[in-house]
Amino acid sequence: MTDKDKKIKTEFIASLVRLYGKDRSSLLPVLQEFQKKFRYIDEYSQQEIADALSIHPVEVNSIISFYAFLYDKPRGKHTIRICKNIVCKFHGNKELSKFMEKKVSEFNKDKSEESKITIEYVNCIGLCDRSPSMLVDEKVYEKINPHNAEAILEELS
Amino acid sequence: MMTFEKIKRTGPVLFSEYENGSALKKAISIGRNEILAELKESGLKGRGGAGFPTSTKWMLTAAAKADRKFVICNADEGEPGTFKDRVLLTEYPELVLEGMIIAGYVIGAKEGIIYLRSEYSYMLEFLESKIEYMRKYGFFGKNILGEQGFDFEIKIRLGSGAYECGEETALIESLEGYRGEPRNRPPFPVNTGYLGYPTVVNNVETLASVPHIITKGGEWYKKFGTDKSTGSKLFSVSGDCKYPGVYELQWGITLRELLKIVGAENTKAVQVGGASGVCLNESQFDKKISYEETATGGSIMIFDKSRSMLEVLKNFMEFFVEESCGQCTPCRIGNVKLLEGVNMIEKNDYTLEYIDKLKELGETMKIASKCGLGQTSPNPFISILDNFKDEIFSKN
Amino acid sequence: MNTMEKTLRSPVSQRPHEIKKTDQLTGIGAEVSIELNGIKMKVPIGKTILEICRDNNIHIPTLCYHEDLCIAGNCRLCLVEIEGMRTLQTSCSFPVTSPIKIKTFSDKVRKARKHIVGLMLSEHYGECYSCVRNNNCELQSLAREYGIDNYEFGHICSPRYNVDKSSQAVIRDMDKCILCRRCVRTCIDLQEVGVLEAVNRGYDTKISTFMDKPLADVVCINCGQCINRCPTAALHANDPSDEIWKAIEDPEKHVILQTAPSPRASLGEEFGLPPGHSMTGQLNTAARRMGFDRVFDTNFSADLTIMEEGTELLNRLRKALVEKDTSVRLPQFTSCSPGWIKFIEHFYPEYLDYLSTAKSPQQMFGSVIKTFYADESGIDPANIVNVALMPCAAKKFECNRPEMNSSGFKDIDYGLTTREMAKMIREAGLVLPDLPKSGFDDPFGEASGAGLIFGSTGGVMEAALRTVYELVTGRVVPFKNLNIEVCRGMKGIKEASVKLENCRPEFSFLEGIDLKFIVAHGTANAKVVMDMLKNGELKDYHFVEIMACPGGCIGGGGQPIPTSESIRKLRAKAIYEEEAGLPVRKSHENPHIKYIYEKFLKDGPCGKLSHKLLHTHYVKRGKFIN
Known part of the structure; x- marks a missing residue:
């Protein structure tokens, strides 16, 4: 990471801490906002956040590792979260997963790490009545089949 | 992107006719004690699953002496197969918000927090716009509806993908910036909650029921349901x-x-x-x-009849292994053992003796785990193995 | 000084309850009638069930509970049944507030405990007989207590984690971890160092350093407090005893053991004695029988430390007051605790100038032995092996610091903890308490009591005051029997002052000054003091003693397990009692000290030679990890 990148991150963290308050209870919002901008929370920034909130870096790391939606490793541009609850599983999630895996690996081919799509399987996202369902970044998609999935993927590229 | 359903909902209470703001106006006119009395009369219990009487929770928090108090709306709806809060929050957000304001009025809290699961983050803007909309009518801010000294604000905080945070003390830990691990109880949040202050944590549905009870009365509410399960x-x-x-x-x-x-x-x-x-x-x-x-x-x-119950059970146990916070021994390791048992059955490599031992372990988990997660995670294991014996153990 | 009580990270609900007096409002402290295993009794409201059981001699098994730490309630072993409650309750966290009926060993309770131990064992990799904690393992004891005779829920057969041996002091073997998180609470709450925390969740939960880095690469201060609180061998010290045995058996090598006062006060515990019995004489005999060529008393070099550090303080005062030198940093902070040194290097690197440059007694002795002693006795220093018996894990790190070779050799070769010494004594087939007593070897055969009390928090300060006051005024310190009580006791931060009056002419610049000092132990308290320094609140103070471990060295990370507040108090008592009976109790009156300044360190304390051999410098480490 260049010094310039570091500076940008440190300043962004400082602005978040100003916004949410220099208090431990600001930790999650700070991490969430940081991740929204930089996709993951790198080692350097974890320490900066810890310092800004007067806690230990290992505590920040611990929090990131506890919550499924926070990451300390680099990630691609988009995250597709497919619901793996049993209702979705019984209603076409298996076919959907297979289809998505295939399509996404085609999509990711020849792409830089940064612009790749990540597929994750997550626990119930509260759309069992419209299964199978998934989240693409923050958008919800319901009753997905290979046909409309294709369109969703196209939107991402 | 929001998901709205086009159908017109009907129902005895929550989906019945309601004029926004009417409960809050009435609440302020009848006063705290009267509200608590109505709630008590209604017999409303927590809708998250545990079923603690709401009036008692509010009364205890109201009685606690503190500089600050909090109302927290638990919108961390993570239980697989549950999505009622999603519908309430997208179609009846005013009810939930009004319920929170009334709770704040009764217990003397000026601050409310909605803990919204990250999977529902798409609702964030919508809910914030609702709050702003209601603010125009004087439902938020200082001296609400002209009641001197009644100030209330709500902020929305997002979760980050942890089922465990639906447990009220884990939710509070999460809000405080810690791992979403449940606390020891006592003390209870009604005395020592968010940041150590008295805190009411209510489910979305519980809060949404309150305005109806206030406007139509506890007596009316009680008419629905059974003796001990009113409404x-x-x-x-x-x-x-x-x-x-x-x-x-x-x-x-x-x-x-x-x-x-x-x-x-x-x-x-x-x-x-x-x-x-x-x-x-x-x-x-x-x-x-x-x-x-x-x-x-x-x-x-x-x-x-086409579904495999073992597959169902396996899915649930995998869920608990993943979502256990990992703090207490029975839940952290116990769920893994139960899942191993399911895998053994799947591979047809088990003894009934060991499966019985696991059921006993399940009984221990029910009484020895720290919070509701570990106390209930053996439920599917025990009930599926008991109720679908013939199907599951057919190979033996 | 206002608020000096340290803050706990833990949420209010997990802090230990403190019952002091009746609180009218909550009823805390008033009595309530309960039934405990069928016996009716009255207990104070607010006391936990565990405390009540212990008061009544009922043993409740615990793992995550530790006297020094906040309540966790996560191991679930201390569960008890309360009539009318659906679930079992953890006795460690449950305060009695109403008339309840408690059963501590009902069928449900016993079954649950057995299940829990079984679950822990299923995940606990390793065999007892090849374990450093064999016979002193809390999990092992529980397995025996609950009659575990098989692995009910299986047993993990291959390791899941790599053993982290990167640190010179602390080894982490996470396969043996049962996730009681005592180490986390020790590191974050008790010591406020913040190296260890639980990461991941559910079954993947483990204790980790920042980004899973080797312990040597993070801000660990090597205090070893986590080792003292680990119920298993998941955390243990880096044991050099094999190399020491090798040196002993090598006829070429002249192996010297120096023993610090704290291990002597606690070593008996390793041989089944209750805390509070000093084993100095027996240990000397044991060391000789084991084949150590010489046994020296670290108290000698503690006296040397006092001479150097005391002189340094007076020099600083002179520079500041007489020469008006603004570069002089006051208060002067003690530098004998290597854990504290690493703490300040990491967390307050901009304040290193406040530290005394005097080495710790261990290191001073090392360089004196490999120069003065080698010369006097005609031994090639290259053949001298210096072993230091210390109550401390950080001493292992300290002796390996690259700058610690002012004798031209590695000043101290091995730092050995109390536990490791006990193991070596057992290996040698000796039963320590049964051995006859013997004295230390010359030329450092005698030490003063001032050196002895270094072992307890406040000891360095007390020893220094005895010498400094007398040097300045020519009179003994104005405290009864030389006992400076304000320095003693287990309060986290102590402060006091001594007025300097009728000073000797050369110290007239100190006339009428209140010599103000602070004593703090545990790095959490050190942090409070450092923050005060940062805020400019210590401008009037002159001298600060800091020990990294709670209770000082007697509570060190190399001490016998268990260590708790009550045990630390008993060890301190043993030290003070032994000290009261010694003929020489002031460092400057130690004849051997006089001798070494006459014969060897001829230009006196803080002179040129002592600067070379007895003083050191520090490293600005900072806390940021690249």
Whole structure:
């Protein structure tokens, strides 16, 4: 990471801490906002956040590792979260997963790490009545089949 | 992107006619004690699943002396098969917000927090716009509706993907910036909650029920449901049926009646109460859904005769292994052992003796785990193995 | 000084309850009638069930509970049944507030405990007989207590984690971890160092350093407090005893053991004695029988430390007051605790100038032995092996610091903890308490009591005051029997002052000054003091003693397990009692000290030679990890 990148991150963290308050209870919002901008929370920034909130870096790391939606490793541009609850599983999630895996690996081919799509399987996202369902970044998609999935993927590229 | 359903909902309480703001106006005019009395009369219990009397919770928090108090709306709806809060928050957000304001008025809190699960982050802007909309009518800010000294504000905080944070003390830990691990109780949040201040944590549905109870009275509310389970309940119905969705029904309805309403045919099993609930077979479909018989946070997952119950069980146990916070021993390791047992059955490599031992372990987990997660995670294991014996152990 | 009580990270609900007096409002402290295993009794409201059981001699098994730490309630072993409650309750966290009926060993309770131990064992990799904690393992004891005779829920057969041996002091073997998180609470709450925390969740939960880095690469101060609180061998010290045995058996090598006062006060515990019995004489005999060529008393070099550090303080005062030198940093902070040194290097690197440059007694002795002693006795220093018996894990790190070779050799070769010494004595087939007593070897055969009390928090300060006051005024310190009580006791931060009056002419610049000092132990308290320094609140103070471990060295990370507040108090008592009976109790009156300044360190304390051999410098480490 260049010094310039570091500076940008440190300043962004400082602005978040100003916004949410220099208090431990600001930790999650700070991490969430940081991740929204930089996709993951790198080692350097974890320490900066810890310092800004007067806690230990290992505590920040611990929090990131506890919550499924926070990451300390680099990630691609988009995250597709497919619901793996049993209702979705019984209603076409298996076919959907297979289809998505295939399509996404085609999509990711020849792409830089940064612009790749990540597929994750997550626990119930509260759309069992419209299964199978998934989240693409923050958008919800319901009753997905290979046909409309294709369109969703196209939107991402 | 929001998901709205186009159908017009009907129901005895939550989905009945309501004029926004009327409860708050009435609440302020009748005063705290009267509100608590109405709530007590109504018999409203926590709708998250545990069923603690709401009036008691509020009364204890109101009685606690502190500089600050908090109202927290638990919108961390993570129980597999549950989505009623999603519907409430997208279609009836005013009810929930009004419930929170009333709670704040009763307990003397000026600050409210909605803990919204990250999977529902798409609602964030919408909910914030609702708050701003209501602010225009004087429902937020200082001296609400002209009541001197009654100030209330709500902020929304997002979760980050942890089922455990639906447990109220874990939710508070999470809000405070810690790992979402439940606390020891006592002390309870009503005394020592968020940041150490007295805190009411209520489920979305509980809060949404409050305005109806205030406007129409506890007496009216009590008319619905059964003796000990008053009023109505939202059911999140999913799985093998024609009309999955959210239904408002009265407590005391039998499973068989419910299955008929939602158009379920050829039903083999119903998981009542989400992954942490119990799984019933056909011979048990006449059981009433109520705190007395089969309590539930409202999730009804229907499986027809084509489904493998072992697959269902495996899915649930995998869920608990992943979502256990890992703090206490029985839950952290116990769930893994139960899942191993399921895998053994799947591979047909087990002894009934060991499976019985695991059931005993499950009984220990129910009473020895720190919080509701570990105390309920053995439910599907024990109930599926008991109620679907013939199917599961058929290979032996 | 206002608020000096340290803050706990833990949420209010997990802090230990403190019952002091009746609180009218909550009823805390008033009595309530309960039934405990069928016996009716009255207990104070607010006391936990565990405390009540212990008061009544009922043993409740615990793992995550530790006297020094906040309540966790996560191991679930201390569960008890309360009539009318659906679930079992953890006795460690449950305060009695109403008339309840408690059963501590009902069927449900016993079954649950057995299940829990079984679950822990299923995940606990390793065999007892090849474990450093064999016979002193809390999990092992529980397995025996609950009659575990098989692995009910299986047993993990291959390791899941790599053993982290990167640190010179602390080894982490996470396969043996049962996730009681005592180490986390020790590191974050008790010591406020913040190296260890639980990461991941559910079954993947483990205790980790920042980004899973080797312990040597993070801000660990090597205090070893986590080792003292680990119920298993998941955390243990880096044991050099094999190399020491090798040196002993090598006829070429002249192996010298120096023993610090704290291990002597606690070593008996390793041989089944209750805390509070000093084993100095027996240990000397044991060391000789084991084949150590010489046994020296670290108290000698503690006296040397006092001479150097005391002189340094007076020099600083002179520079500041007489020469008006603004570069002089006051208060002067003690530098004998290597854990504290690493703490300040990491967390307050901009304040290193406040530290005394004097080495710790261990290191001073090392360089004196490999120069003065080698010369006097005609031994090639290259053949001298210096072993230091210390109560400390950080001493292992300290002796390996690259700058610690002012004798031209590695000044101290091995730092040995109390536990490791006990193991070596057992290996040698000796039963320590049964051995006859013997004295230390010359030329450092005698030490003063001032050196002895270094072992307890406040000891360095007390020893220094005895010498400094007398040097300045020519009179003994104005405290009864030389006992400076304000320095003693287990309060986290102590402060006091001594007025300097009728000073000797050369110290007239100190006339009428209140010599103000602070004593703090545990790095959490050190942090409070450092923050005060940062805020400019210590401008009037002159001298600060800091020990990294709670209770000082007697509570060190190399001490016998268990260590708790009550045990630390008993060890301190043993030290003070032994000290009261010694003929020489002031460092400057130690004849051997006089001798070494006459014969060897001829230009006196803080002179040129002592600067070379007895003083050191520090490293600005900072806390940021690249």
